[in-house]
Amino acid sequence: MEIRGLGEGTLQYGKELRRTSDFFEELKRIVLWVNQQRQEANNVREAFLKGEDVPLHRLVIEMEKASLALSLLVQIRNKLVEAFQELNRMQV
Numbered sequence: 001m002e003i004r005g006l007g008e009g010t011l012q013y014g015k016e017l018r019r020t021s022d023f024f025e026e027l028k029r030i031v032l033w034v035n036q037q038r039q040e041a042n043n044v045r046e047a048f049l050k051g052e053d054v055p056l057h058r059l060v061i062e063m064e065k066a067s068l069a070l071s072l073l074v075q076i077r078n079k080l081v082e083a084f085q086e087l088n089r090m091q092v
Contacts, residue, residue: 030076034069041066 041062048054 027076030073034066034073037066037069 044054044059044062048056048059
């Protein structure tokens with residue numbers, strides 16, 4: 001299906017669909033990255049609690065990285081919910 005815009009030439013429907021899946025792939029990648037940050041922080045914490053040679057500052061840094069990553073993910077979720085609500089308020 002081709003859609004002709006004003007002065008823009010043709011736009012392929014499939015290209016728009018691919019961009020949407022790229023968005024969801026990127027979102028999935030972010031969720032996996034946040035999970036990886038959390039797992040790394042947990043591994044460092046476990047090593048610290050077992051008495052292994054883990055400096056305290058490394059533990060604090062890893063925990064803060066995981067916390068910031070989770071905060072970023074929550075903000076992304078909030079923006080997506082806000083955008084969805086805005087779309088629902090639009091009159092057709």
